[in-house]
Amino acid sequence: MENPVHKISDIIRDQDDFLIASHYNPDGDAIGSLCAMGHILTALGKKFSLFNQSGLPKQYSFATPPAPIQDTLPKTMPNWTIVLDCGAKERMGNMLSARSEDTNFINIDHHLGNDKFGVENWVDHTQPAAGSMVALLAQELNVPLTGPLAENIYLAVATDTGFFTYGSTTPESLELAANMLRDGLNIARMNMDITKQWSENRMRLWTEAMNNVELTDDKLVATTVITKEMFKRTGTTSADTENIINFLRRLKTVRVAVTFREEDVNTYKFSLRSYGEDNVQEVAAQFGGGGHKNASGGTITAPLAQAKAMLISAIGESLRIK
Numbered sequence: 001m002e003n004p005v006h007k008i009s010d011i012i013r014d015q016d017d018f019l020i021a022s023h024y025n026p027d028g029d030a031i032g033s034l035c036a037m038g039h040i041l042t043a044l045g046k047k048f049s050l051f052n053q054s055g056l057p058k059q060y061s062f063a064t065p066p067a068p069i070q071d072t073l074p075k076t077m078p079n080w081t082i083v084l085d086c087g088a089k090e091r092m093g094n095m096l097s098a099r100s101e102d103t104n105f106i107n108i109d110h111h112l113g114n115d116k117f118g119v120e121n122w123v124d125h126t127q128p129a130a131g132s133m134v135a136l137l138a139q140e141l142n143v144p145l146t147g148p149l150a151e152n153i154y155l156a157v158a159t160d161t162g163f164f165t166y167g168s169t170t171p172e173s174l175e176l177a178a179n180m181l182r183d184g185l186n187i188a189r190m191n192m193d194i195t196k197q198w199s200e201n202r203m204r205l206w207t208e209a210m211n212n213v214e215l216t217d218d219k220l221v222a223t224t225v226i227t228k229e230m231f232k233r234t235g236t237t238s239a240d241t242e243n244i245i246n247f248l249r250r251l252k253t254v255r256v257a258v259t260f261r262e263e264d265v266n267t268y269k270f271s272l273r274s275y276g277e278d279n280v281q282e283v284a285a286q287f288g289g290g291g292h293k294n295a296s297g298g299t300i301t302a303p304l305a306q307a308k309a310m311l312i313s314a315i316g317e318s319l320r321i322k
Contacts, residue, residue, distance in 0.1 A: 004122035009140045017047045017078040023086045024053040024093040028159025031060045033084040033130040036152040038066040043143045053093030059197040064148040077102040085130035087111030113290040128168040131156020150180040202240040217316045219253040227262045271297040
């Protein structure tokens with residue numbers, strides 16, 4: 001079987017018009033890999049446009065895309081669309097999913113359970129981030145990992161590995177960061193840009209979320225709920241919830257952290273985080289979700305009490321199997 005890196009590189013060399021997209025409600029990996037892919041195509045002199053249904057979140061306003069990130073699609077779709085960091089086709093958002101017959105998808109992703117929706121699929125769950133996969137493409141295409149390209153690769157990999165502290169961190173990801181540092185990447189500035197993005201309103205939201213923390217299953221599971229009323233009261237959005245779950249995971253006894261975020265009436269987006277051998281991807285899959293072994297999520301449609309009971313029961317059963 002042909003190496004997908006070689007195959008995708010050949011398409012990029014041969015074609016001259018691309019749409020680059022990543023999952024809606026983008027995190028650092030989605031934004032970083034999106035921008036990095038654009039910088040690669042810029043270096044190659046290719047025509048392209050950048051798309052994310054949610055646009056560029058405020059906390060990533062320091063990112064340096066090579067072109068504006070559009071939240072609407074072009075009237076005429078290019079022949080090829082490179083989709084980054086989307087564990088399933090619907091994660092692209094309804095706008096791009098509805099135009100799937102008008103383009104050919106190149107699916108580049110690192111999530112477990114990816115449904116391989118592309119004409120070309122490069123899915124490698126051993127990679128710590130989609131950004132690290134884009135770095136491999138850059139190397140294959142002889143594009144130096146310097147300047148804004150390196151900054152966006154670092155944004156992607158650093159945020160998806162918890163600044164190289166998660167179990168997904170690989171020797172190669174550390175070597176990638178070291179090599180970019182040698183070539184001029186200002187890691188101190190990048191870390192400040194990534195982390196120093198809080199508003200007073202976000203602090204107030206986090207205070208409420210931490211006050212809602214509940215411990216179950218002999219304090220092995222920590223749960224909090226973020227409601228639409230909390231967003232309204234604190235003047236925040238769902239983007240301000242990013243990373244709350246990892247603070248729950250810091251509790252000494254906790255093996256699995258859970259956040260419930262109210263999306264609509266009786267509809268809750270859940271996120272799961274764990275350490276080591278506690279596989280929360282298997283739990284999320286029971287509710288139609290997915291992700292990684294130690295970081296997964298999904299959506300439950302049920303009243304809050306019922307949603308919490310179902311998910312916590314499934315987590316408890318998973319912990320008892322270990």
